[in-house]
Amino acid sequence: MAEASRVEPTNEVRLLADAMLGRLARWLRALGYDTLYDSRLNDRDLARLARTEGRLLLTRDHQLAGSMGLRAVLVQSDRLVGQLSQVLPLLPTPLAAPFGRCVACNGRLEEVDRDSVQARVPEYIWETQQDFALCRQCGRIYWRGSHWEHIRRHLADLGLTLP
Numbered sequence: 001m002a003e004a005s006r007v008e009p010t011n012e013v014r015l016l017a018d019a020m021l022g023r024l025a026r027w028l029r030a031l032g033y034d035t036l037y038d039s040r041l042n043d044r045d046l047a048r049l050a051r052t053e054g055r056l057l058l059t060r061d062h063q064l065a066g067s068m069g070l071r072a073v074l075v076q077s078d079r080l081v082g083q084l085s086q087v088l089p090l091l092p093t094p095l096a097a098p099f100g101r102c103v104a105c106n107g108r109l110e111e112v113d114r115d116s117v118q119a120r121v122p123e124y125i126w127e128t129q130q131d132f133a134l135c136r137q138c139g140r141i142y143w144r145g146s147h148w149e150h151i152r153r154h155l156a157d158l159g160l161t162l163p
């Protein structure tokens with residue numbers, strides 16, 4: 001079984017999650033980690049991507065985790081809380097505030113001018129929120145209130161706090 005030691009102290013760690021870990025992948029993206037996830041990838045694809053892109057593979061599969069030459073973490077729990085508790089301590093401190101990556105597509109979020117999104121978000125949101133970010137890849141818009149607070153609250157519920 002491959003166990004990753006603490007990864008380099010940079011937020012540029014790149015992750016790859018297997019098909020069993022979709023929910024974890026979305027959380028890792030929200031926390032700002034570059035996390036590739038596509039449920040259509042098979043074991044061979046995953047191993048190839050981990051090698052060619054230098055990604056740390058997160059997997060529930062013993063055999064895959066033990067593949068020669070792969071940097072991999074065998075994720076022990078099938079529950080999100082257990083998965084986060086195992087994986088987060090292995091990673092550099094998240095730099096997600098105020099926004100991480102797009103949970104839908106892993107694209108980078110970019111803070112955008114409030115006025116530029118007025119026509120694209122519900123009026124109530126535009127009136128009550130100050131900070132907006134746009135996914136450069138898929139165009140999804142995020143605002144701090146619903147997104148970041150949601151993440152913080154859920155991490156707290158899980159007994160996890162962000163540094």
Ligand SMILES: [Zn+2]
Binds near residue numbers: 103105135136
């Ligand atoms: Zn996106």
